[in-house]
Amino acid sequence: MTALPTDWLSLQAGYGLADATFKEFIDVEQGQLFGNPSAAGFRTPNAPKHTFNASATVRLPVTESIEAFWRTDVLYESTRYDQIHNLAETGDTTKVNMRLGIETGGLQVALFAKNLLNDRTANSVTRFLEPDRLFARRAFGVALPRGRQIGVTATYDF
16 A cells, blocks of 8 residues: 655555464374374464555655655564474564665665664574484574664666
8 A cells, every 4th residue: 555645755554464274284293293183273384474564755855956765664574483383483573674865867875774673583483303313303493684784875777
């Protein structure tokens, strides 16, 4: 959804709902873990139930040939489970990104910040075997996100 309340302000937002659970699914490992092989009612893996994004962009003239801009994005994703057993989850995550810069002709120079609040919530979690053990045990691998990134970009369109 996009709203243009003024000629210098653009607002955007979106929401996603994926209320996905298994209706019927039999898994041998599920039975070994829980005493019941049915995964019915468990959440599907790697699929957040809720996602939300919002952004605001301001564009203002500085001179006749230079325009300044400021954009802020907020991205939310609810927890995701590792596998059908729902034994491990990532946790909810919220990322804030910003860009502030100027444009003139085909040149754009911008200061950027990604993951401004330094959200360290795992990107994913995976259940796997430890093959180096005599009797393979289960473990969880966690993929961590990039931390806060701040920098400057310059682009030129020709």
